[in-house]
Amino acid sequence: MADLTEKSHKKRKLTDVPEIEIDVSAPEPPSKKALRKAKKKSGDSTTETATQESTTVPAKEAKEQDASKKRSEYGIWIGNLPFTVTKDDLRKFITSNCTFADTTITRIHMPKGPEKFGKPQNKGFAYIDLATEKAVQEALGASEQLLSGRRVLIKDAKNFSGRPEKSKEEGQNDSAAASGKPPSKRIFVGNLDFDATRELLEENFSQCGPVAMVHVATFQDTGKCKGYAWVTFEDLASAEAAVKGFVMVGEDDEDDEDIEEEDSKKSKKSKKPRKRRVWVNQLLGRRMRMEFAEDPTTRYKKRYGKDGEGKKRTTSDITEVEDGTFDQGASEEKPQRPRFEKPKRSKPDYTRYDQDTVQKLSGAIVESQGKKTTFD
Numbered sequence: 001m002a003d004l005t006e007k008s009h010k011k012r013k014l015t016d017v018p019e020i021e022i023d024v025s026a027p028e029p030p031s032k033k034a035l036r037k038a039k040k041k042s043g044d045s046t047t048e049t050a051t052q053e054s055t056t057v058p059a060k061e062a063k064e065q066d067a068s069k070k071r072s073e074y075g076i077w078i079g080n081l082p083f084t085v086t087k088d089d090l091r092k093f094i095t096s097n098c099t100f101a102d103t104t105i106t107r108i109h110m111p112k113g114p115e116k117f118g119k120p121q122n123k124g125f126a127y128i129d130l131a132t133e134k135a136v137q138e139a140l141g142a143s144e145q146l147l148s149g150r151r152v153l154i155k156d157a158k159n160f161s162g163r164p165e166k167s168k169e170e171g172q173n174d175s176a177a178a179s180g181k182p183p184s185k186r187i188f189v190g191n192l193d194f195d196a197t198r199e200l201l202e203e204n205f206s207q208c209g210p211v212a213m214v215h216v217a218t219f220q221d222t223g224k225c226k227g228y229a230w231v232t233f234e235d236l237a238s239a240e241a242a243v244k245g246f247v248m249v250g251e252d253d254e255d256d257e258d259i260e261e262e263d264s265k266k267s268k269k270s271k272k273p274r275k276r277r278v279w280v281n282q283l284l285g286r287r288m289r290m291e292f293a294e295d296p297t298t299r300y301k302k303r304y305g306k307d308g309e310g311k312k313r314t315t316s317d318i319t320e321v322e323d324g325t326f327d328q329g330a331s332e333e334k335p336q337r338p339r340f341e342k343p344k345r346s347k348p349d350y351t352r353y354d355q356d357t358v359q360k361l362s363g364a365i366v367e368s369q370g371k372k373t374t375f376d
Contacts, residue, residue: 074133075157076140078128079124081122081124091105097141186231188229193227194224197225208239
């Protein structure tokens with residue numbers, strides 16, 4: 001054992017190797033960072049040249065294909081199609097019901113819908129471009145013809161009658177269109193937790209902008225939230241951001257230590273403020289539902305006004321309180337409810353009992369109405 005330990009501690013003798021000569025006057029070799037940058041620049045230049053060479057030949061082919069696929073000025077729209085109809089079926093239908101040749105159809109555009117049972121389907125309509133206006137007029141005559149059991153509807157592609165008109169109000173966002181109410185400073189908040197309070201709602205929505213008032217619907221016995229509330233902002237932009245569910249907040253960029261002077265100059269010129277998205281649509285683990293709400297005065301007039309749903313009230317009786325509720329004050333001219341009097345019923349000529357029975361039940365003296373008989 002002692003011999004083994006001694007051998008393990010002994011150092012190996014190196015073979016005779018010529019000494020390495022170092023030239024001190026030689027320039028300093030480039031660093032790894034410089035090598036990476038040089039490699040990156042060379043790679044970018046090679047990719048640019050390769051892309052230029054590759055795009056020269058296919059560009060001509062793409063232009064030729066685009067020229068052949070250009071839309072014609074004359075076309076038709078065909079609707080009420082079966083979802084299983086293909087472009088070939090449409091081509092056969094048009095050529096069979098019209099006298100022009102197949103070459104007159106320059107383009108068929110059929111938008112694809114969701115697949116069903118692994119088979120592709122269309123959306124029920126298509127656009128067909130034709131070469132001449134005469135062909136369009138002839139194709140319009142094939143409307144109401146059967147195609148796979150359905151009567152198709154054919155219209156001119158430039159005829160937009162029957163389409164719903166676009167909203168003329170500019171600046172109306174998707175949330176307002178979805179709720180069907182115009183944008184306002186007051187929003188409705190639903191799907192709240194029962195533990196939600198006025199302070200939590202004000203703290204959450206203050207990220208969108210200054211909050212003017214928060215009104216939480218509560219139970220009378222427990223005082224807890226009913227699951228919905230109203231929040232009024234001071235600015236309309238804050239209310240729109242709250243309905244969207246997020247706010248864009250700017251953040252400061254941190255300077256990197258290893259950026260060179262040239263890169264730093266370029267970055268300063270093209271520097272843009274970064275923004276991050278802050279979500280305000282969740283509270284106490286529940287996703288809230290926000291939409292624009294009507295002003296309290298207009299809502300009250302709708303319910304209790306002249307043409308309201310509930311009881312009729314005059315506008316002089318409505319007084320707004322600071323917390324957003326309304327109180328009905330005493331006024332001299334109060335509208336009175338119309339009283340409906342029941343029509344008097346005439347007594348029937350007949351009675352349930354005859355006159356003799358009525359006299360007996362009432363205890364009155366009944367006069368005899370019979371004839372007295374005597375015997376001789």
